[in-house]
Amino acid sequence: MTAVAIPGVDNAPTTHQQLLSWVREVAELTTPDEVVWVDGSDEEWTRLTDRLVETGTLTRLAKKPNSFWAASDPDDVARVEERTFICSVDAADAGPTNNWVDPAEMKATMTELYRGCMRGRTMYVIPFCMGPLSAEKPMLGVEITDSAYVVTSMKIMTRMGTGVLEKFFDAEGNERDFVPALHSVGAPLEPGEQDVPWPCSDTKYISHFPETREIWSYGSGYGGNALLGKKCYSLRIASTIGRDEGWLAEHMLILKLISPEQKVYYVAAAFPSACGKTNLAMLEPTIPGWKVETLGDDIAWMRFGEDGRLYAVNPEAGFFGVAPGTDYHTNPNAMRTIERGNSLFTNVALTDDGDIWWEGMGEPPAHLTSWKKRDWTPDSDEPSSHPNSRYCTPMAQCPILAPEWDDPKGVPISAIFFGGRRATTIPLITESRDWQHGTFMGATLSSETTAAAKGKVGVVRRDPMAMLPFIGYHVGDYFQHWIDTGKRADATKLPKIFYVNWFRRGEDKRFLWPGFGENSRVLKWAVERIEGTAAAQETPIGYVPTADDLDLAELDAAREDIEAALEVDVEEWRAEVPMIEEWFDTIGEKLPTLLREELEVLKQRLG
Ligand SMILES: Nc1nc2c(ncn2[C@@H]2O[C@H](COP(=O)(O)OP(=O)(O)OP(=O)(O)O)[C@@H](O)[C@H]2O)c(=O)[nH]1
Numbered sequence: 001m002t003a004v005a006i007p008g009v010d011n012a013p014t015t016h017q018q019l020l021s022w023v024r025e026v027a028e029l030t031t032p033d034e035v036v037w038v039d040g041s042d043e044e045w046t047r048l049t050d051r052l053v054e055t056g057t058l059t060r061l062a063k064k065p066n067s068f069w070a071a072s073d074p075d076d077v078a079r080v081e082e083r084t085f086i087c088s089v090d091a092a093d094a095g096p097t098n099n100w101v102d103p104a105e106m107k108a109t110m111t112e113l114y115r116g117c118m119r120g121r122t123m124y125v126i127p128f129c130m131g132p133l134s135a136e137k138p139m140l141g142v143e144i145t146d147s148a149y150v151v152t153s154m155k156i157m158t159r160m161g162t163g164v165l166e167k168f169f170d171a172e173g174n175e176r177d178f179v180p181a182l183h184s185v186g187a188p189l190e191p192g193e194q195d196v197p198w199p200c201s202d203t204k205y206i207s208h209f210p211e212t213r214e215i216w217s218y219g220s221g222y223g224g225n226a227l228l229g230k231k232c233y234s235l236r237i238a239s240t241i242g243r244d245e246g247w248l249a250e251h252m253l254i255l256k257l258i259s260p261e262q263k264v265y266y267v268a269a270a271f272p273s274a275c276g277k278t279n280l281a282m283l284e285p286t287i288p289g290w291k292v293e294t295l296g297d298d299i300a301w302m303r304f305g306e307d308g309r310l311y312a313v314n315p316e317a318g319f320f321g322v323a324p325g326t327d328y329h330t331n332p333n334a335m336r337t338i339e340r341g342n343s344l345f346t347n348v349a350l351t352d353d354g355d356i357w358w359e360g361m362g363e364p365p366a367h368l369t370s371w372k373k374r375d376w377t378p379d380s381d382e383p384s385s386h387p388n389s390r391y392c393t394p395m396a397q398c399p400i401l402a403p404e405w406d407d408p409k410g411v412p413i414s415a416i417f418f419g420g421r422r423a424t425t426i427p428l429i430t431e432s433r434d435w436q437h438g439t440f441m442g443a444t445l446s447s448e449t450t451a452a453a454k455g456k457v458g459v460v461r462r463d464p465m466a467m468l469p470f471i472g473y474h475v476g477d478y479f480q481h482w483i484d485t486g487k488r489a490d491a492t493k494l495p496k497i498f499y500v501n502w503f504r505r506g507e508d509k510r511f512l513w514p515g516f517g518e519n520s521r522v523l524k525w526a527v528e529r530i531e532g533t534a535a536a537q538e539t540p541i542g543y544v545p546t547a548d549d550l551d552l553a554e555l556d557a558a559r560e561d562i563e564a565a566l567e568v569d570v571e572e573w574r575a576e577v578p579m580i581e582e583w584f585d586t587i588g589e590k591l592p593t594l595l596r597e598e599l600e601v602l603k604q605r606l607g
């Protein structure tokens with residue numbers, strides 16, 4: 001073995017042998033100029049952000065404390081699903097919804113890409129924990145990255161740094177396991193070469209090794225591809241851990257709904273990327289006396305508690321939210337969260353006085369610097385901000401954060417919402433008949449594609465449980481896992497499952513339902529169904545309210561629009577059936593029979 005002299009590689013603040021040998025191995029492969037063990041301190045943040053300002057990656061905002069603007073490479077703006085791989089030992093375990101490459105082959109390919117890839121750069125070692133540090137079994141990870149932007153983003157999005165390293169040993173002093181997550185932007189610097197503001201590579205791989213619980217990411221600096229605690233760990237790897245251990249890792253927000261009688265309900269909701277999780281999580285109810293508090297806006301880990309109820313924990317510590325469309329009317333609590341500073345804004349527009357701006361934030365200023373770093377005026381024919389531009393901000397700053405957000409026990413879920421973005425067919429809300437029917441609703445969830453992933457926008461695709469790009473194993477096994485979860489529980493203690501759609505449109509293409517804060521009316525109906533106090537119509541697709549069953553007091557919307565949003569159009573549903581059949585056919589033998597049976601029931605009910 002050749003000894004390399006890489007400064008910092010041996011100045012480790014830990015004696016964890018497994019971690020030390022992995023760090024040394026990666027340093028020898030990627031040959032950075034130095035290795036830095038990230039401590040997570042505020043001083044470190046200042047040092048890193050100063051350096052990122054110097055290199056042109058960040059611009060300090062005059063108008064928001066300790067906050068920065070970044071513009072990415074125009075080609076590195078979203079998750080790259082076609083470059084995302086589940087490298088299970090057996091191809092069959094990845095299933096029809098994932099790209100698969102043999103793990104040995106993928107490692108061979110990527111090892112060659114990683115060889116020398118950190119030349120001229122600093123290699124950062126970030127110990128992190130997904131979910132509360134005080135958990136009985138903390139969910140540990142270490143991200144190695146050559147991007148300081150990733151380090152600063154990870155400080156916002158996760159619990160990380162020296163405090164986490166203490167958790168790398170259990171009470172007996174034994175080494176705990178962690179998920180090794182390797183990331184490189186894939187842009188080595190030759191001696192004397194000037195760095196670019198957003199280094200990345202045309203070659204991109206986002207690879208997962210489910211059996212060995214490893215993540216290898218290369219070529220992208222964008223959040224969903226580079227902040228490896230998020231989608232890679234907390235969904236793709238965690239879903240396989242959950243399958244093995246009997247729990248669920250889901251693409252869900254977690255909110256706390258408080259009734260005027262001070263009764264508390266926790267709701268988890270799965271909507272595909274850019275379909276309204278953050279907005280619902282921070283909703284400001286328009287109906288008097290009701291209150292919402294936030295626990296999470298993107299990911300929920302759900303396990304059964306001792307009382308037999310399903311408890312949810314948010315593994316993250318920050319929000320990585322879609323910027324366009326966010327303002328004081330649609331999501332005032334997100335605006336208040338970012339006003340407090342300590343945030344990163346990527347691919348939004350920069351105002352001349354050092355603030356940020358994006359589409360949906362009211363009247364545009366006369367001049368902006370667009371996300372492409374070009375002059376922008378209201379006459380420009382391109383938007384000022386990329387549609388998948390994001391704010392990255394600490395959860396702790398959210399004014400309606402639920403005090404129990406960091407409780408390792410989690411919160412008991414009363415209702416699960418599945419939802420998508422559909423212009424037709426899917427009513428505003430439908431209640432499932434039982435867990436199995438609810439699982440069918442989730443399994444057949446469909447949505448129009450958005451800018452959150454590279455590719456065409458607005459195409460209807462099946463997005464089971466809003467997890468299509470995030471299930472770390474065979475989708476058929478995943479459905480079976482959902483069914484089994486229901487069977488393991490006392491049915492009276494399971495959350496009630498609902499299917500919602502805020503995005504149905506009228507003939508004039510307008511949204512029929514006003515959405516945002518008005519969604520509190522839908523939440524209210526759901527908990528009244530749980531309490532058995534609200535009425536509903538039994539329809540072929542489940543229980544649907546009439547306009548009279550919803551609290552529409554003071555709602556500024558046309559009654560016929562609400563009725564149209566609630567309509568169960570049997571013809572549209574008959575047209576939906578072949579699409580569901582086609583989707584089920586792609587799953588093959590592993591499709592649980594119970595879901596086929598649900599489809600038969602639906603067909604019969606539609607006549
Ligand atoms: N019409 C309508 N639009 C909504 C509603 N809720 C959210 N949106 C819009 O949907 C887009 C995405 O919303 P988010 O809440 O950021 O979506 P998300 O599910 O958290 O997205 P990811 O972070 O990508 O997982 C934004 O442009 C919102 O303005 C709603 O109730 N009605």
Ligand SMILES: O=C([O-])CC(=O)C(=O)O
Pocket residue numbers: 078079223224225230231272273274298320452453
């Ligand atoms: O992962 C990302 O890049 C952002 C996100 O939440 C999603 O796409 O669902």
Ligand SMILES: [Mn+2]
Pocket residue numbers: 251272273274298
């Ligand atoms: Mn998401």
